[in-house]
Amino acid sequence: QVQPVESGGDFAQAGGSLTLSCVPSRGMFGPVGMAWYRQGLGKERELVARIANTGATNYADSVKGRFTISRPSGANTVFLQMNSLKPEDTAVYFCNRAPGTSYFFTWGQGTQVTVSS
Secondary structure, three states: OOOEEEEOOOEEEOOOOEEEEEEEOOOOOOOOOEEEEEEOOOOOOEEEEEEOOOOOEEEOOOOOOOEEEEOOOOOOOEEEEEOOOOHHHOEEEEEEEOOOOOOOOOOOOOEEEEEEO
């Protein structure tokens, strides 16, 4: 079964940038919408950004204008470019199928992003 493998998380200062990557543990994600989610300590997992198979994107209000989700054509990787980072962006970031698709992949380990003020 496909499981997303996230990477790229790190420590960053407020105002800095990070780029997260997500690849499948095996095979391909397939022609489905994908998304990035995050879960802060003691908080529920929330949707950060999504990209449809058409390439259309949507973002949570909290990251709009700062984060960019992409999935280059022909590439089996989903990226999240994060700019102007804020301490409130600190969380474990996960990728998976977008909400509304028929099922989720088994969740991966995620990648930790920590932003200091």
